[in-house]
Amino acid sequence: MKEKTMNRARLTIALGLAALTAACGKKAETPVAAETNQAAPAATMSGDMGNMAMAPAARTAIKAKGHGTVTAIDKTAGTITLNHGPIPEANWPAMAMAFKAAPAITDAAKVGDKVDFDLTLTGNAGEVTAIHTQP
Incomplete structure (x- = not known):
């Protein structure tokens, strides 16, 4: 009886490891989480981003326009942080975010x-x- 229980436990562990191994190379099929948003090199985003979905993660560039206030500039890192309104082209709500900038x-x-x-x-x-700059 004890041997039968041990074999079931081994089988359960083996099946679990097989499932984990199969899932290792797969990408998530859900929208990109805010923590993985690479537009902000530091933790500079704020606001309600619970239902934020990124624009399609295409390899082609999408042009967008926005309005906001400059909250930080890091010339060494080449970033500018903007507290901006919604950006419909990216499906982003209003938030503060750092962007690359020349x-x-x-x-x-x-x-x-x-x-x-x-x-x-x-x-x-x-x-x-x-x-x-707005007047």
Whole structure:
């Protein structure tokens, strides 16, 4: 009887390991979670992102526009953090988020500026490609 129980336990463990091994190479089929969003190199996102779904993770770039306020600039990292309104092209709600930006953009903006900006979204990464200060 004890041997039969041991064999069942071994079979259960073997089946569990086989299932785990089979699942190792598969990607999740659910929307990308906020923690994996690579547009923000640091923990700079805030707001209600519970139902945030990324734009299709295509390899082609998606152009988007936004409005917001500059909350931080890191010239060394080449990022600009914007507290922006919803961005429909990316299916993003309003939030604060860091984006890659060229030196010309980080040099042109100041913390506290209210801005209109253009984004290029590739997969899960975003880059500010133009920024215009609102009067």
